[in-house]
Amino acid sequence: MEGLVSVVIPVYNGERFIKDAVNSAINQTYSDIEIVIVDDASKDRTEEIIFGSFNDLIGKKIHYYRNEKNMERAYSRNFGVSKAKGSFIFFLDYDDIWEKGYVSESVKYLQEYDIVYSFPRTFIDEKGKVIRRSTKKIPKTIEEILYSSMIGYPTATALRKEKFSGYKDKYIPREDWEFFLRSFKEGLKIKILDNDKVFMREHGGRTSRNPVFWRSTLKVYQDYINQIPDEYHHLFLFSIGEVCLRFGDLKTGWKLIIESLKKEPSLLADKRRLLSVLKRGFRIDRILKKGGSPSQ
Structure with a gap:
């Protein structure tokens, strides 16, 4: 039908x-x-x-x-x-x-x-x-x-x-x-x-490039973190952490990334995921864009 x-x-x-x-x-x-x-x-x-x-x-x-x-x-x-x-x-x-x-x-x-x-x-x-x-x-x-x-x-x-x-x-x-x-x-x-x-x-x-994307991601985190099944906590934390790193919120981003890796160290076995964290977590993405040293 x-x-x-x-x-x-x-x-x-x-x-x-x-x-x-x-x-x-x-x-x-x-x-x-x-x-x-x-x-x-x-x-x-x-x-x-x-x-x-x-x-x-x-x-x-x-x-x-x-x-x-x-x-x-x-x-x-x-x-x-x-x-x-x-x-x-x-x-x-x-x-x-x-x-x-x-x-x-x-x-x-x-x-x-x-x-x-x-x-x-x-x-x-x-x-x-x-x-x-x-x-x-x-x-x-x-x-x-x-x-x-x-x-x-x-x-x-x-x-x-x-x-x-x-x-x-x-x-x-x-x-x-x-x-x-x-x-x-x-x-x-x-x-x-x-x-x-x-x-x-x-x-x-596109709004995915706007800082409001990061702020609304944190709202989702705050409202849903206690509803995520334990076996998937590491995935949820890692995805939120990646967004924080992308927008320069290094403190929150690294906190969530580290917490997720404590739960599931094998996350970084994914080369794409590892590269993303390194680029954003150490602001290598900013260096590549500006052609100089990171501003923070």
């Missing part, structure tokens, strides 16, 4: 990329799709581009809503779901795109699972050119993926509408990871696909 898919696209000042995102949803091989766009009070030409490019579909296949003021992306996604008519919800960020078979494959698994997550492999630049492909090895269990913070991108997330409990503003921009932590705790069945069908766009505006 299949059904209507609602693609929820929150957008704020997305004039450069929104057309590509909407087209990637329209061009899916799965035909029973509606697109719900929630414009978070954009100040650029986002609305003009949407209506100029898709005017014939507005009110039919595409439903456009505009917040009176900027409410942030968690609210916009939640609002979009409240307006969605489909049995299945697919989130798509305005700056990302999908391969045309993405929805069709995910829907097959949504007959059995509550949430389907397609592990992102391909990253594109502002012009849509592939700049890198991830070769990262995916852990075998959902627990390892979840507590290592290897899951979250809304663009890669599809779910049954009745299972959606909402994104929480307090965790922005880690609200996506927190959603998975909470959903798993509530007993939802999550399927991981490694199919390279979602393309993530890298540009200067």
Whole structure:
């Protein structure tokens, strides 16, 4: 049994990329799709581009809503779901795109699972050119993926509408990871696909480069550390520690990294993980960027 898919696209000042995102949803091989766009009070030409490019579909296949003021992306996604008519919800960020078979494959698994997550492999630049492909090895269990913070991108997330409990503003921009932590705790069945069908766009505006990413990561840590099973504590601590090191919070970062290694020394057997800690923990990344000595 299949059904209507609602693609929820929150957008704020997305004039450069929104057309590509909407087209990637329209061009899916799965035909029973509606697109719900929630414009978070954009100040650029986002609305003009949407209506100029898709005017014939507005009110039919595409439903456009505009917040009176900027409410942030968690609210916009939640609002979009409240307006969605489909049995299945697919989130798509305005700056990302999908391969045309993405929805069709995910829907097959949504007959059995509550949430389907397609592990992102391909990253594109502002012009849509592939700049890198991830070769990262995916852990075998959902627990390892979840507590290592290897899951979250809304663009890669599809779910049954009745299972959606909402994104929480307090965790922005880690609200996506927190959603998975909470959903798993509530007993939802999550399927991981490694199919390279979602393309993530890298540009200067992505929130993963903003210090608020570090602060919200610490909020997740504070609220969830006592809920993580003991056998996965080391993964959770290490993932939080890595973020702290990346943003220069060396004291907290090293504290968590050392604590995680006391629980599981074999973590550093992973060469990729070891290199990441060395680069960030000793600010080698800063030296390479500046071409000089570290500032701290």
